[in-house]
Amino acid sequence: MSETSAAAMPTPAPDEGDGARAATGATIRLENLTKRYPGSSEPAVDSVNMEINAGELVVFVGPSGCGKSTTLKMINRLIEPSGGRIRIGGEDVTHMDPVKLRRKIGYAIQSSGLFPHMTVAQNIGLVPKMVGWSKARTAERVEEMLDLVGLDPGEFHGRYPRQLSGGQQQRVGVARALAADPPVLLMDEPFGAVDPITRDHLQDELIRLQHELHKTIVFVTHDFDEAIKLGDRIAVLRERSHIAQFDTPEAILTNPADDFVSGFVGAGAALKRLNLTRVRDVEITDYPTVTVDDPLQEIFNRVRASGTNEILLLDRRGRPYKWLRRGDLMRARGSLARAGTLVNDTVTRDATLRDALEAVLTDNAGRVVVTGRRGEYTGVVDMETLMNSVHELLEADRLEAMENQHELEEARGEQTRQAQEGVGGAAGGAGGGGEERA
Amino acid sequence: MNFWDYLGSRHQQLLADAYQHASAVFQCMVVATLLGVLIGVVTYRSDWAGNLATTATATLLTIPSLAMIGLLIPVVGLGVPPTVIALVLYGLLPIVRNAIVGLRGVDPALVDAATGIGMSRLARLARVELPLAWPPILTGIRVSTQMLMGIAAIAAYASGPGLGNEIFRGIASLGSRNALNQVLSGTLGIIILALLFDAAYVVVGRLTIPRGIRV
Ligand SMILES: Nc1ncnc2c1ncn2[C@@H]1O[C@H](COP(=O)(O)OP(=O)(O)OP(=O)(O)O)[C@@H](O)[C@H]1O
Ligand SMILES: [Mg+2]
Numbered sequence: 001m002s003e004t005s006a007a008a009m010p011t012p013a014p015d016e017g018d019g020a021r022a023a024t025g026a027t028i029r030l031e032n033l034t035k036r037y038p039g040s041s042e043p044a045v046d047s048v049n050m051e052i053n054a055g056e057l058v059v060f061v062g063p064s065g066c067g068k069s070t071t072l073k074m075i076n077r078l079i080e081p082s083g084g085r086i087r088i089g090g091e092d093v094t095h096m097d098p099v100k101l102r103r104k105i106g107y108a109i110q111s112s113g114l115f116p117h118m119t120v121a122q123n124i125g126l127v128p129k130m131v132g133w134s135k136a137r138t139a140e141r142v143e144e145m146l147d148l149v150g151l152d153p154g155e156f157h158g159r160y161p162r163q164l165s166g167g168q169q170q171r172v173g174v175a176r177a178l179a180a181d182p183p184v185l186l187m188d189e190p191f192g193a194v195d196p197i198t199r200d201h202l203q204d205e206l207i208r209l210q211h212e213l214h215k216t217i218v219f220v221t222h223d224f225d226e227a228i229k230l231g232d233r234i235a236v237l238r239e240r241s242h243i244a245q246f247d248t249p250e251a252i253l254t255n256p257a258d259d260f261v262s263g264f265v266g267a268g269a270a271l272k273r274l275n276l277t278r279v280r281d282v283e284i285t286d287y288p289t290v291t292v293d294d295p296l297q298e299i300f301n302r303v304r305a306s307g308t309n310e311i312l313l314l315d316r317r318g319r320p321y322k323w324l325r326r327g328d329l330m331r332a333r334g335s336l337a338r339a340g341t342l343v344n345d346t347v348t349r350d351a352t353l354r355d356a357l358e359a360v361l362t363d364n365a366g367r368v369v370v371t372g373r374r375g376e377y378t379g380v381v382d383m384e385t386l387m388n389s390v391h392e393l394l395e396a397d398r399l400e401a402m403e404n405q406h407e408l409e410e411a412r413g414e415q416t417r418q419a420q421e422g423v424g425g426a427a428g429g430a431g432g433g434g435e436e437r438a
Numbered sequence: 439m440n441f442w443d444y445l446g447s448r449h450q451q452l453l454a455d456a457y458q459h460a461s462a463v464f465q466c467m468v469v470a471t472l473l474g475v476l477i478g479v480v481t482y483r484s485d486w487a488g489n490l491a492t493t494a495t496a497t498l499l500t501i502p503s504l505a506m507i508g509l510l511i512p513v514v515g516l517g518v519p520p521t522v523i524a525l526v527l528y529g530l531l532p533i534v535r536n537a538i539v540g541l542r543g544v545d546p547a548l549v550d551a552a553t554g555i556g557m558s559r560l561a562r563l564a565r566v567e568l569p570l571a572w573p574p575i576l577t578g579i580r581v582s583t584q585m586l587m588g589i590a591a592i593a594a595y596a597s598g599p600g601l602g603n604e605i606f607r608g609i610a611s612l613g614s615r616n617a618l619n620q621v622l623s624g625t626l627g628i629i630i631l632a633l634l635f636d637a638a639y640v641v642v643g644r645l646t647i648p649r650g651i652r653v
Contacts, residue, residue: 078554103556113551117569117648127555160650176555186554 025055025216026089026183028075033084035070044070046240047084049415054089054183055214059227061264062237062244068220071241072186075218076105088184103131106177106185106215110192112169114161120146120172121157127180145175148212150205167198171205178213187219191226203229224264228253228272236261247404250276254394255401273394274354279347282389284370284379287312292321296334303329312369313340318376320346320369346371349378353390356381444619452604456627459600462593463586463635466522470529470586471579477530478537478575479563488538495531503528503592511596521590521598528589529582536578540571573647580639587632591624601627 029052035045045067052058060068073079075086077098085094093101114123121142128138143153149171161169170190177185191199203226210217221227227234228249235246238260245257253273256262265272288306290299291314303311303326313322313336322340332339345359346369359368360383367382445452477495481487503524510520544567552562568575594602601624608620 073554076554078550099556099558101556102554105556107551107554109547109551109554111547113547113554115548115552115566115570117650119650126557130556130561162650 024183024214025053027054027087028052028184028216028218029085029087030071030075031085031087033071033074033081033086035067035074035079036082043082043240045074046242048241048243050235050243050246052216052218054216056232057210057217057219057230059219059221059231059234060237061221061224061227061234062241063239063264064222066237066239067241068222068237069188071237072188072218072220075184075186076102076107078102078107103127103180104182104184106180106182108173108177108185108187108190110189112161112166112173112190114169114172114176116161118160119157120151120159120161120164123161123172124176124179126176131180133180141179145179146172148178148209149175151175165198166194167202170194170198170202174206174209178209178215183216185215185217187217189220189222192221192223199226206230224266225272228275236264246408247401250393250397251401251404254397255405257405270390270394271354273397274357274390275352277353277389277393278349279351279353279356279370279381280349282353282381283385284349284381285385287380289314289377290324291318292316292336296329296336299324299336300329310365312343312377312380314377317374319374320371320377323365343369345369346375347381348372353386357386360386441619441622444616445623448623452601452623452627455599455601455604455624456631459587459590459602459628460631460635462518462521462525462599463583463590463631466525466529466586466590467579467583469522470526470582471533473526474530474533474578474582475537475568475575477534478541479568482538482541488542492531492535492538495534498527499531503589504595507592507596516597518598520596521593521600524593525586525590529586532578532581532585533575534578536574537571540574541567543574544570569648570651573643573651576639576643576647580636583635583639584632587628587635591628601631 028050030048030050033045033048034043036043048071060071062068070079074081075088077086077093080098081094085092087093088105114120115126118126121139124142124145125138128141133141142157146153146156151168151171156164156168156172161172164172170193173190174187177187191202194202207230219227219230221230231249233246233248234252236244236252236257238244244264245252245261250273252261253265253269253276256265256269262269288302288308288311290302290311293316294302299313303324310323310325312320313324315321320343322336322342324340328339329336345363347356347359348371356368356370360366360381367380369377370379370381372378474495477491481491506524506527507520510523514520514523548566548570549562552566557565590598590600591602591605593600594606604620604624604627608617608622608624611617611620
């Protein structure tokens with residue numbers, strides 16, 4: 001198969017000229033990608049077709065041994081495909097020099113893969129150095145990357161990997177992968193070996209990073225909750241890397257394509273769905289409020305005038321302070337200090353619905369105050385609005401998922417038709433360059 | 439003449455012999471190291487090639503040194519050549535074996551990472567695999583050196599350089615006044631040299647093993 005393989009990838013080439021904008025993602029297209037390991041009759045990856053958009057974070061999730069890593073490693077050709085094609089940014093990279101290809105693709109793995117005999121700075125500077133950045137520029141970049149992943153450059157710069165905690169190693173691993181500003185980042189269970197709390201932190205960091213950088217990220221995990229948290233889209237893979245469903249987390253949770261996917265989603269899909277929506281996305285009701293500086297008489301009047309049973313007392317800075325019911329003030333003989341019940345739990349507009357639900361469930365009156373950035377009152381969410389919102393969400397998800405599935409089936413039908421006509425025939429790349437170790 | 443008097447009267451000759459002994463071992467070690475690491479690098483990726491290299495060098499070691507030199511003399515003549523060839527061949531085994539073990543022992547995840555971030559095969563070898571395999575290789579070199587110290591004495595049999603001459607002279611004139619002194623001074627000289635080399639390797643290790651993997 002003689003493919004006029006282009007020598008370079010269509011990166012925006014940010015290599016020269018400092019201060020150039022960071023390279024954002026490139027699309028990745030897998031076409032009939034297949035891997036047959038020598039000595040096994042069944043292919044480990046069987047004709048995968050997938051299109052990953054620029055700037056998208058796609059998670060591969062699936063049971064152990066289903067071919068996630070194999071598929072991922074074919075993208076940077078750590079494993080040579082035995083058939084099919086890979087396009088990155090429109091360019092066919094199936095036959096380009098793998099070493100050059102890999103320098104444009106960040107790669108982060110479990111157990112960080114840091115070289116123990118090099119300092120943190122040397123590790124991070126490796127790829128920039130290889131692609132020919134000057135010493136000064138590399139050094140500057142190293143500091144920048146450490147900063148980016150939340151490590152103090154002055155402190156961590158000269159340390160060796162064994163002097164770092166697991167979570168810190170993982171951060172450095174990500175910094176190294178991103179150092180030469182690749183448009184594509186491949187991550188193979190990068191947070192698989194750290195404790196749950198650190199993992200949670202690292203996931204948050206990755207979300208923040210991706211918010212800034214807009215790389216195209218392919219992320220492998222077998223933790224479905226991780227997939228939901230991180231993915232713009234999730235590809236649920238079954239054996240031989242067959243795509244069981246490739247859709248947004250919302251769609252997969254509310255409308256799993258089949259039993260395999262629902263099995264993988266596990267119990268509590270509706271609860272997991274709550275993690276994906278923020279308080280700001282649901283209806284926040286306004287409550288009557290008074291502040292501690294208002295004259296008592298006015299407060300009396302407001303309590304009486306309000307249609308609700310209680311009003312919210314705010315402190316001098318507009319932060320929720322106490323719930324006041326009718327009669328509270330009477331009982332406390334007009335002393336604000338003694339009247340009412342303290343507001344002990346609030347959520348921010350960025351909290352997930354799950355957090356909000358938790359707060360509502362533990363509140364004895366079934367509502368929670370929503371606060372703004374500085375803790376100031378912005379509204380209230382109660383059980384009823386929460387339930388209505390969730391129902392609406394689920395309904396919308398279901399509709400969307402059904403639509404997507406319909407499209408997918410149509411595309412699949414088209415594909416089989418093409419295959420039968422021999423148009424999209426799998427190209428058997430002669431593969432097997434001496435790169436992979438048996 | 440007691441031993442000390444003997445040393446006093448012969449110290450110049452002894453020092454010259456010791457110097458030649460050390461120099462021969464050192465030079466042969468340099469060659470054996472280069473060759474041994476090269477063999478290791480070429481063979482470690484394949485099961486059978488690696489095992490073949492280890493077995494072949496191990497077989498060499500079973501040949502008695504006297505026989506080896508005896509076999510070499512008709513081919514390369516007397517003097518330095520048979521000494522150098524024999525020493526290099528004997529020095530190979532520990533280095534080849536440790537190089538293969540060391541290179542194979544590099545965490546596959548690191549090899550994967552090195553390749554994955556775009557290192558060429560050569561760069562990976564030079565910047566990741568060899569530095570990580572260096573501590574066991576250095577141990578091999580150390581063992582090799584100790585071994586060669588003793589074997590080098592046999593070189594005198596082929597009119598080679600070194601402290602072996604002292605020992606052989608002593609053995610040849612057993613019963614004479616200085617026979618014991620000669621054997622003793624040759625042997626002690628070798629032991630002292632071996633200790634000095636060993637100390638030097640500790641320093642070399644300090645200087646060449648990267649701080650991040652020093653134990
Ligand atoms: N080098 C190899 N030679 C032969 N078979 C292999 C090789 N590497 C992987 N396989 C097989 O290919 C299949 C897919 O492996 P892969 O590593 O891609 O799975 P995975 O989905 O990443 O699993 P995990 O979640 O456990 O990492 C497995 O059945 C595995 O046994
Ligand atoms: Mg895997």
